[in-house]
Amino acid sequence: xxxxxxxxxxxxxxxxxxxxxxxxxxxxxxxxxxxxxxxxxxxxxxxxxxxxxxxxxxxxxxxxxxxxxxxxxxxxxxxxxxxxxxxxxxxxxxxxxxxxxxxxxxxxxxxxxxxxxxxxxxxxxxxxxxxxxxxxxxxxxxxxxxxxxxxxxxxxxxxxxxxxxxxxxxxxxxxxxxxxxxxxxxxxxxxxxxxxxxxxxxxxxxxxxxxxxxxxxxxxxxxxxxxxxxxxxxxxxxxxxxxxxxxxxxxxxxxx
Amino acid sequence: xxxxxxxxxxxxxxxxxxxxxxxxxxxxxxxxxxxxxxxxxxxxxxxxxxxxxxxxxxxxxxxxxxxxxxxxxxxxxxxxxxxxxxxxxxxxxxxxxxxxxxxxxxxxxxxxxxxxxxxxxxxxxxxxxxxxxxxxxxxxxxxxxxxxxxxxxxxxxxxxxxxxxxxxxxxxxxxxxxxxxxxxxxxxxxxxxxxxxxxxxxxxxxxxxxxxxxxxxxxxxxxxxxxxxxxxxxxxxxxxxxxxxxxxxxxxxxxxxxxxxxxxxxxxxxxxxxxxxxxxxxxxxxxxxxxxxxxxxxxxxxxxxxxxxxxxxxxxxxxxxxxxxxxx
Amino acid sequence: xxxxxxxxxxxxxxxxxxxxxxxxxxxxxxxxxxxxxxxxxxxxxxxxxxxxxxxxxxxxxxxxxxxxxxxxxxxxxxxxxxxxxxxxxxxxxxxxxxxxxxxxxxxxxxxxxxxxxxxxxxxxxxxxxxxxxxxxxxxxxxxxxxxxxxxxxxxxxxxxxxxxxxxxxxxxxxxxxxxxxxxxxxxxxxxxxxxxxxxxxxxxxxxxxxxxxxxxxxxxxxxxxxxxxxxxxxxxxxxxxxxxxxxxxxxxxxxxxxxxxxxxxxxxxxxxxxxxxxxxxxxxxxxxxxxxxxxxxxxxxx
Numbered sequence: 069x070x071x072x073x074x075x076x077x078x079x080x081x082x083x084x085x086x087x088x089x090x091x092x093x094x095x096x097x098x099x100x101x102x103x104x105x106x107x108x109x110x111x112x113x114x115x116x117x118x119x120x121x122x123x124x125x126x127x128x129x130x131x132x133x134x135x136x137x138x139x140x141x142x143x144x145x146x147x148x149x150x151x152x153x154x155x156x157x158x159x160x161x162x163x164x165x166x167x168x169x170x171x172x173x174x175x176x177x178x179x180x181x182x183x184x185x186x187x188x189x190x191x192x193x194x195x196x197x198x199x200x201x202x203x204x205x206x207x208x209x210x211x212x213x214x215x216x217x218x219x220x221x222x223x224x225x226x227x228x229x230x231x232x233x234x235x236x237x238x239x240x241x242x243x244x245x246x247x248x249x250x251x252x253x254x255x256x257x258x259x260x261x262x263x264x265x266x267x268x269x270x271x272x273x274x275x276x277x278x279x280x281x282x283x284x285x286x287x288x289x290x291x292x293x294x295x296x297x298x299x300x301x302x303x304x305x306x307x308x309x310x311x312x313x314x315x316x317x318x319x320x321x322x323x324x
Numbered sequence: 325x326x327x328x329x330x331x332x333x334x335x336x337x338x339x340x341x342x343x344x345x346x347x348x349x350x351x352x353x354x355x356x357x358x359x360x361x362x363x364x365x366x367x368x369x370x371x372x373x374x375x376x377x378x379x380x381x382x383x384x385x386x387x388x389x390x391x392x393x394x395x396x397x398x399x400x401x402x403x404x405x406x407x408x409x410x411x412x413x414x415x416x417x418x419x420x421x422x423x424x425x426x427x428x429x430x431x432x433x434x435x436x437x438x439x440x441x442x443x444x445x446x447x448x449x450x451x452x453x454x455x456x457x458x459x460x461x462x463x464x465x466x467x468x469x470x471x472x473x474x475x476x477x478x479x480x481x482x483x484x485x486x487x488x489x490x491x492x493x494x495x496x497x498x499x500x501x502x503x504x505x506x507x508x509x510x511x512x513x514x515x516x517x518x519x520x521x522x523x524x525x526x527x528x529x530x531x532x533x534x535x536x537x538x539x540x541x542x543x544x545x546x547x548x549x550x551x552x553x554x555x556x557x558x559x560x561x562x563x564x565x566x567x568x569x570x571x572x573x574x575x576x577x578x579x580x581x582x583x584x585x586x587x588x589x590x591x592x593x594x595x596x597x598x599x600x601x602x603x604x605x606x607x608x609x610x611x612x613x614x615x616x617x618x619x620x621x622x623x624x625x626x627x628x629x630x631x632x633x634x635x636x637x638x639x640x641x642x643x644x645x646x647x648x649x650x651x652x
Numbered sequence: 653x654x655x656x657x658x659x660x661x662x663x664x665x666x667x668x669x670x671x672x673x674x675x676x677x678x679x680x681x682x683x684x685x686x687x688x689x690x691x692x693x694x695x696x697x698x699x700x701x702x703x704x705x706x707x708x709x710x711x712x713x714x715x716x717x718x719x720x721x722x723x724x725x726x727x728x729x730x731x732x733x734x735x736x737x738x739x740x741x742x743x744x745x746x747x748x749x750x751x752x753x754x755x756x757x758x759x760x761x762x763x764x765x766x767x768x769x770x771x772x773x774x775x776x777x778x779x780x781x782x783x784x785x786x787x788x789x790x791x792x793x794x795x796x797x798x799x800x801x802x803x804x805x806x807x808x809x810x811x812x813x814x815x816x817x818x819x820x821x822x823x824x825x826x827x828x829x830x831x832x833x834x835x836x837x838x839x840x841x842x843x844x845x846x847x848x849x850x851x852x853x854x855x856x857x858x859x860x861x862x863x864x865x866x867x868x869x870x871x872x873x874x875x876x877x878x879x880x881x882x883x884x885x886x887x888x889x890x891x892x893x894x895x896x897x898x899x900x901x902x903x904x905x906x907x908x909x910x911x912x913x914x915x916x917x918x919x920x921x922x923x924x925x926x927x928x929x930x931x932x933x934x935x936x937x938x939x940x941x942x943x944x945x946x947x948x949x950x951x952x953x954x
Contacts, residue, residue: 142534171534180514617775
């Protein structure tokens with residue numbers, strides 16, 4: 069589904085990503101782990117087009133998306149959330165999810181000004197669909213609240229809801245439990261599983277090993293921008309270099 | 325308390341009352357007052373357009389005087405030099421303003437933040453210089469004379485509406501103000517408007533949702549240019565003389581000031597701003613020499629202490645009162 | 653007129669003198685833009701403040717020179733120093749009461765605040781000094797030096813020399829003093845500077861004051877050579893901003909280079925194409941730079 073081939077990213081002198089190869093198959097849940105600064109978020113940014121890769125290619129469902137702009141990548145079917153919770157804090161929860169559906173709506177200036185039937189129909193549809201998505205993530209009771217006033221956990225759920233509204237086939241989640249207190253993590257793990265069961269492939273960046281171990285099909289470990297291990301959660305957890313990386317030492321992966 | 329709740333729960337009532345006031349009261353006004361409120365209406369039109377761009381899409385343009393000028397001069401040139409009547413010239417000037425907005429927007433909108441603002445200023449100054457220097461076309465500092473008033477409108481019972489008197493021009497311009505207000509109201513409340521607001525609040529997030537922010541910004545910019553162009557053409561018809569002052573770049577900054585003081589990102593803001601900043605100094609007979617200084621002081625106080633402007637702070641106050649009365 | 657013309661004997665003659673005149677004009681004008689742009693880039697780079705009122709500060713410098721020399725019989729040299737000092741103090745006041753309280757506001761609000769400041773300063777000048785043109789006449793005001801077919805007013809020469817000294821002084825201050833080093837550090841990395849114990853707020857205030865002082869000096873330097881009016885600062889302001897963009901935000905060498913490049917663009921297009929449209933060419937150059945290389949010549953990667 070998603071093929072990342074030999075992708076590197078150079079920032080001036082800093083090699084943030086080095087010859088990354090990664091494949092995500094439909095229906096999989098793949099986790100990416102690694103110490104801070106190992107290039108995990110950078111990888112997401114390169115895939116979604118926020119950064120331009122210095123070399124290599126990225127294909128999604130057969131299409132070359134290496135040089136696509138962020139909005140074009142999303143239209144191909146890749147959704148994402150951000151490490152620093154990105155929501156529209158001044159808007160209501162419902163409006164947040166409505167905007168997430170915008171790329172699938174066709175209302176333009178003319179229709180908006182003259183309040184045509186198709187415009188009204190679309191507005192009703194997006195409202196209805198937004199409520200459905202909110203009930204999927206368990207936030208339907210908060211639909212009229214202002215997003216910025218909510219707790220971190222609710223905001224994380226909301227950001228997932230917004231990403232879901234874009235109807236992705238692959239969802240990139242960047243630390244969906246970041247800043248969330250321990251009691252709430254299980255709830256989020258359930259939500260991610262629920263998303264996966266609904267047919268969306270997931271690529272997850274996470275630090276919380278409990279989450280990674282319990283739901284991942286495959287785990288990939290990065291260190292200083294290089295892939296140092298790949299396999300099932302058990303394999304990677306006991307991998308010598310992964311342990312060393314988390315303790316502070318990093319070596320180049322000997323082959324794959 | 326009860327009246328506030330009544331008014332805010334059906335804003336239609338408030339707007340209707342306002343419209344009735346705007347229609348009826350001027351009939352009792354003298355020529356001088358009518359002139360003032362007519363100018364207020366023209367600036368309110370510009371402000372509605374700029375509010376769409378700045379208040380709702382988050383793009384600060386200090387150079388919108390360029391489109392005022394383009395609208396006015398396009399209207400005047402086509403009417404005077406090509407001899408076309410009011411309506412063909414008016415429509416042509418609207419189209420030309422739109423094209424200008426589109427063409428200027430394409431390079432300008434590739435930039436963000438400070439750079440975008442400075443480029444809008446640069447374009448405004450460029451247009452101002454061209455207007456002043458291309459004397460064969462624009463008459464330079466002297467301007468153009470002879471812009472037409474609207475054609476007389478025949479009524480079903482044989483009578484005719486003529487647009488010679490200040491009051492008739494006031495109603496003509498008020499008509500456009502109401503239409504443009506309605507258009508902006510519809511846009512803001514639609515998915516298009518929600519997209520603009522999303523771009524204003526977090527452009528990167530909006531892009532990540534598959535929305536082509538560049539084309540949305542261009543639409544917002546072009547619409548605001550068209551609206552400013554309409555105001556320019558109306559001003560030209562009203563004055564019948566087109567002068568470069570209307571396109572001076574300080575005008576562009578004044579319009580921004582009106583929006584800030586009125587309340588950026590609100591529906592009432594672009595109406596309140598010009599009303600407060602134009603009508604009140606006139607009525608208090610404030611000497612022109614002091615006006616610049618006073619203007620600056622008022623603007624500074626607003627931007628530090630009341631950045632949401634009159635309409636913004638009032639609506640915040642109303643929602644606070646409402647949520648308090650819910651608790652009691 | 654093109655730089656190449658045909659003289660009486662039918663030979664092509666490269667009219668060096670004319671080209672040279674435009675270059676000389678450009679350089680002396682460039683000095684003023686250089687002073688303005690340096691201050692502007694400090695304010696924009698360190699403080700994130702796009703100081704639209706910079707031209708008004710320049711205008712105040714000119715008025716101070718005028719009043720101090722004409723009414724108080726102070727020497728011209730003294731007036732330049734006074735302009736610098738008064739504008740520096742004014743800069744501190746403006747920073748403390750306007751831009752410091754707004755440090756967390758969205759950048760659009762800072763723009764509006766600067767515009768308001770411009771209105772206040774021009775309005776005040778109009779009120780207190782009156783709108784009639786003032787002329788600062790000095791004993792040597794009409795003296796001109798000629799060399800090789802080019803002429804240069806004595807005042808213009810003073811401008812060039814003074815700018816040289818001021819910029820040299822600024823460079824020494826930044827590179828050789830501890831405070832200057834702190835200034836540079838804050839400009840490059842604000843958080844890093846804070847972590848090092850640098851009092852960023854005080855540095856920011858100083859940067860602002862240096863910027864306003866530079867504007868005051870520029871105004872005092874130009875005062876004997878131009879009409880003194882409340883609106884005299886608007887044109888130079890626009891060119892100075894363009895110079896900052898061309899050179900790159902926050903970079904003083906960039907501002908200097910940008911200032912001279914644009915001054916030459918202005919001077920050469922004024923001479924060879926059209927004086928009225930010369931400012932348009934300056935802006936077109938600025939717009940082109942923004943489209944091709946938005947960070948400017950020496951700016952940081954955006």
